[in-house]
Amino acid sequence: MYVNYRAREERRTGFLQGERLLRIEGPSTDRMVVEGFPAVPEDAPRETDPVEFLPAVLRPGKILCLLRSYRAHAEESGGAPPPEPVFFAKLPNALLGHEAAIRIPPGLEGEVHHEGELALVLGAGGRDLEAPEAAGLVAAYTVANDVTARTLQRADAARGWPWTRAKSFDTFLPLGPGLVPASEVEDPRDLSLEVRVNGEVRQRSRTGRLLYTIGEVLSRLSRYVTLEAGDVVLTGTPEGVGPLRPGDVVEVEIEGVGRLVNPVRGDGSGGGRAAGAMPHFLG
Numbered sequence: 001m002y003v004n005y006r007a008r009e010e011r012r013t014g015f016l017q018g019e020r021l022l023r024i025e026g027p028s029t030d031r032m033v034v035e036g037f038p039a040v041p042e043d044a045p046r047e048t049d050p051v052e053f054l055p056a057v058l059r060p061g062k063i064l065c066l067l068r069s070y071r072a073h074a075e076e077s078g079g080a081p082p083p084e085p086v087f088f089a090k091l092p093n094a095l096l097g098h099e100a101a102i103r104i105p106p107g108l109e110g111e112v113h114h115e116g117e118l119a120l121v122l123g124a125g126g127r128d129l130e131a132p133e134a135a136g137l138v139a140a141y142t143v144a145n146d147v148t149a150r151t152l153q154r155a156d157a158a159r160g161w162p163w164t165r166a167k168s169f170d171t172f173l174p175l176g177p178g179l180v181p182a183s184e185v186e187d188p189r190d191l192s193l194e195v196r197v198n199g200e201v202r203q204r205s206r207t208g209r210l211l212y213t214i215g216e217v218l219s220r221l222s223r224y225v226t227l228e229a230g231d232v233v234l235t236g237t238p239e240g241v242g243p244l245r246p247g248d249v250v251e252v253e254i255e256g257v258g259r260l261v262n263p264v265r266g267d268g269s270g271g272g273r274a275a276g277a278m279p280h281f282l283g
Contacts, residue, residue, distance in 0.1 A: 001258055002029050002037055002140075003178030004054040005097075007047065011054070014047060015040045016178055021047040029179045030058050033123040033139040034229045037181045053097040056142040056176040057121055060232040063090045063173070064221060065117075065146060069211050069236030076239045085212050085220040090146070090234075091168040098177035101265045102147055104246065105169055110151020112244050115237035116195035116203050116252035118188065119144040120214065121179060125228035131215030134222060138214060140179035141188060143260040144234050145195075145252050147172040147244070174252075174262045175232070185256055188214060192255040193238060197248050205238030207254075 003016045013029070015022045022044040027035070067086045068079065096102065104112050123139025146167070153166035185191075188207060195203035212220075217235065221227060244250060246266030253259040 001142075001178035001180045002032060003098075003176070004028050004056070004058055005047075006052045006054060007049040012047075012051075015044065021051065023047045028058055029056060029121075029140075030060075030230055032179070033057075033121050037140075037179075053099055053177055055095040055097050055173075056119075056178050057095075057230065057232055060092060060095075060121075060230050061228045062225070062231045063092060063094075063234070064088075064225075064231065065090055065167070065234040066212075066217060066236035069217075070205065070209055070238040071211060076241070081211055085217045087221060088163055088167065090173055091164070093170055094147075094168045094173035096171045096174040096262065098174070098260055099262065100174070101171065101263050102145075102174065102244065102250070103169075103171045104244070104264065104266045106267065108149055108152070108169075110149070113148050113150045113241045114195055114197065114202065114244055114250050114252070115146035115148060115241050116193055116254075117144045117146055117234045117237050118191065118193065118207055118254055118257065119175060120218075120233040120235065122218075122227055122231045122233070123229055125226060125231070127222050127226045129219050129222040129227075131213065131219040133215075134218035134227075135213070135215030137218055137227060138182045138188075139229075140181050141185050141254075141257050142175055142179050143177075143252050143254050143258050144232075145174040145250065145260060145262065146234055146237060147174070148241075150241075150243075174260055176260050177258050180257050191257065194253050195240065196251045196253070197242070197244065202242050203238055203240035205240075207235070209238060210235060
């Protein structure tokens with residue numbers, strides 16, 4: 001997979017194979033989704049510096065998220081699935097890289113939950129698209145954790161208020177480790193998805209249980225907003241969402257796409273990027 005990372009205070013681009021990171025010359029993944037993913041040279045050097053992984057997409061135009069797109073999650077949330085794909089937005093300040101710390105802000109009352117999801121990254125855009133054309137907009141896939149201040153979300157929903165603040169705290173959208181080109185994912189509708197907290201399985205499902213195809217999702221979104229290259233679309237989470245607490249380590253793994261790992265902190269210290277990251281040494 002293609003990753004963005006920082007080493008020696010410099011943003012770099014690499015290709016991650018398991019624990020082996022190859023340094024490649026080229027633009028960030030944001031450009032790759034538009035211009036195409038470069039071939040990895042056979043003589044690409046292995047990265048040996050300590051690295052900090054950056055989000056799989058650095059500057060998305062929009063981050064759109066599906067609401068209750070798995071029937072079992074809708075039921076555990078106390079409602080029924082909507083009759084069509086319905087979406088909300090997260091703000092880009094929530095983005096976080098692989099291995100960096102999810103920070104629960106001081107003073108935030110109640111539970112904060114994990115929500116593992118398959119994310120789409122668009123390489124082209126359009127408006128009022130039919131499903132087959134819309135499906136072709138996807139340039140890459142990645143792994144997302146739609147971290148949610150659940151108690152706050154429920155309180156805001158009861159007041160008829162939007163969910164934006166419950167969804168968009170800094171660090172509440174780990175995205176990564178990197179991008180897998182769409183051409184390398186044979187069937188995005190048949191992938192296993194698992195979320196583990198401290199090694200305990202919390203969520204386990206398959207993307208085939210999504211109520212809508214990717215083409216249907218993007219077609220519906222394009223009726224309301226113009227989709228653009230670089231947009232990120234979270235396809236929704238299955239049942240099993242649950243609390244995160246300081247000291248936890250949460251993993252979201254999607255077959256053929258990657259494993260996203262983040263520790264959880266509760267003191268509000270550190271930044272969303274370098275100061276919140278765990279050092280990662282690759283030899």
